[in-house]
Amino acid sequence: MISPARWTAYHALVRVAKDRAYVNLALQQALAKRELSDRDKALATEIAYGTVRRQLTIDYLLAPYVRRGLAALEVEILTILRMSVYQLSWLSRLPAYAVTSDAVDMAKRVNPRSASFVNAVLRSYLRDGTDWESRIHVRRTDRDDIAQLSLLHSYPRWMVARLVAAYGRERAEAILAAGNRPGATAVRVNPLRASVESVASALTAQGVGEIERGALYDGALRITGAIDIERLDLYHHGSLTVQDEGAMLIAPLLRPEPGMRVLDMCAAPGGKTTQIAELMRDTGVIDAYDVYISKIQTIVDACSRLHLTSVRARLGDGRDVSGNPPYDAVLVDAPCSGLGVMRRRPDIRQRRTEADVAALTALQTDLLRHACRIVKPGGYVVYATCTLLPEENEKVVLGVVDELQGAVSLDDIAHDVPAPLAGQVAVGLTLTPDMFATDGFYMARLRRN
Numbered sequence: 001m002i003s004p005a006r007w008t009a010y011h012a013l014v015r016v017a018k019d020r021a022y023v024n025l026a027l028q029q030a031l032a033k034r035e036l037s038d039r040d041k042a043l044a045t046e047i048a049y050g051t052v053r054r055q056l057t058i059d060y061l062l063a064p065y066v067r068r069g070l071a072a073l074e075v076e077i078l079t080i081l082r083m084s085v086y087q088l089s090w091l092s093r094l095p096a097y098a099v100t101s102d103a104v105d106m107a108k109r110v111n112p113r114s115a116s117f118v119n120a121v122l123r124s125y126l127r128d129g130t131d132w133e134s135r136i137h138v139r140r141t142d143r144d145d146i147a148q149l150s151l152l153h154s155y156p157r158w159m160v161a162r163l164v165a166a167y168g169r170e171r172a173e174a175i176l177a178a179g180n181r182p183g184a185t186a187v188r189v190n191p192l193r194a195s196v197e198s199v200a201s202a203l204t205a206q207g208v209g210e211i212e213r214g215a216l217y218d219g220a221l222r223i224t225g226a227i228d229i230e231r232l233d234l235y236h237h238g239s240l241t242v243q244d245e246g247a248m249l250i251a252p253l254l255r256p257e258p259g260m261r262v263l264d265m266c267a268a269p270g271g272k273t274t275q276i277a278e279l280m281r282d283t284g285v286i287d288a289y290d291v292y293i294s295k296i297q298t299i300v301d302a303c304s305r306l307h308l309t310s311v312r313a314r315l316g317d318g319r320d321v322s323g324n325p326p327y328d329a330v331l332v333d334a335p336c337s338g339l340g341v342m343r344r345r346p347d348i349r350q351r352r353t354e355a356d357v358a359a360l361t362a363l364q365t366d367l368l369r370h371a372c373r374i375v376k377p378g379g380y381v382v383y384a385t386c387t388l389l390p391e392e393n394e395k396v397v398l399g400v401v402d403e404l405q406g407a408v409s410l411d412d413i414a415h416d417v418p419a420p421l422a423g424q425v426a427v428g429l430t431l432t433p434d435m436f437a438t439d440g441f442y443m444a445r446l447r448r449n
């Protein structure tokens with residue numbers, strides 16, 4: 001019998017490869033169709049995420065064993081080979097015979113004529129040794145440095161080149177390596193419903209693994225170990241929100257005060273909207289816009305779970321929001337290339353192209369420019385992304401400040417970020433995943449003159 005964990009991972013991975021599905025959603029759907037033990041769920045997740053994360057390196061390792069080229073293979077067969085190589089080379093605790101025999105059985109189900117091919121490829125691969133790093137070292141001597149980093153850490157060449165250009169080789173490599181380490185789960189405690197201490201002890205009582213206070217945000221807890229937060233009563237009662245700790249640093253930059261009128265221009269699924277509402281003690285008004293109708297419900301659901309009533313979820317393009325009357329503060333949490341969140345969204349490596357960056361930069365600039373026009377004099381506009389490219393971050397901010405000719409100024413946020421980060425503030429702050437094991441974010445604040 002094929003292991004349920006492998007079969008589930010296979011179904012998710014085929015959808016990612018064939019339909020360009022997001023790996024987190026494809027996996028969620030694949031898991032929902034089957035009754036898996038917690039252990040099998042964890043293994044299915046590890047295989048699905050790991051195979052997507054390491055695809056570039058896996059394909060390099062597989063290529064010599066497939067004479068007609070990987071592109072000529074059926075997607076289903078290529079998927080079986082990729083996930084098997086991932087297990088053989090990265091999850092060495094799994095017995096190789098179980099990996100190969102499940103691979104052959106999966107191939108028999110998918111296309112019986114391919115079973116002997118899958119068997120032959122994996123046997124040859126095993127015969128040559130499964131230590132992937134030494135194989136890469138043997139074959140990589142003729143490659144340039146960017147290509148080597150790309151292969152070693154499994155990121156497309158253009159991403160590596162841009163990160164090296166922005167951060168230098170050493171720091172870029174630390175960022176790439178950090179992006180391959182799956183992140184701990186972080187939760188933000190809802191101060192209107194619970195205290196950090198009460199949530200920490202309730203989580204401990206549930207036996208959910210190791211819990212520690214956040215390193216950067218007072219209301220944060222980090223949980224190590226596999227845990228399905230959405231199954232907990234604490235979650236349903238609105239005591240907490242799952243959110244990366246780095247993301248929690250952005251909403252406070254608005255300096256939210258009770259009674260303010262705030263615009264969140266790009267709000268779904270509402271992680272920062274709800275944090276603003278909590279910081280304003282659920283008074284005043286937050287207009288939470290998103291351009292996709294399918295996403296508006298996520299904001300509504302988050303608010304209702306957290307018992308927040310000050311948020312108005314609105315369908316619309318942030319560039320068209322009326323500033324009459326002007327807002328006290330505006331958050332532009334702009335759509336971006338996502339290079340900061342690849343720990344949790346490994347498919348960004350395959351999904352994003354270099355051409356996306358230019359299109360995103362134009363949209364980000366339009367959103368930020370409009371935000372600056374509809375905030376009141378003296379009001380703050382916070383600009384944030386979850387990417388690490390200066391083109392989408394500092395350059396957008398400086399471009400808008402320059403274009404608006406004195407109407408807005410860059411504001412110093414050194415006193416509004418956690419002390420260990422104050423020294424890192426320049427044109428805003430870039431928090432990279434290698435610094436505090438958070439996702440990567442950029443944040444900056446402008447003030448309307």
Ligand SMILES: C[S@@+](CC[C@H](N)C(=O)[O-])C[C@H]1O[C@@H](n2cnc3c(N)ncnc32)[C@H](O)[C@@H]1O
Nearest residue numbers: 266267268269270271272290291317318333335
């Ligand atoms: C980075 S996400 C926002 C995350 C959200 N602020 C949070 O903390 O949960 C960017 C969002 O912008 C939305 N978006 C994209 N283009 C937009 C536009 N022109 N106007 C408003 N929202 C837009 C996307 O649908 C996406 O939900």
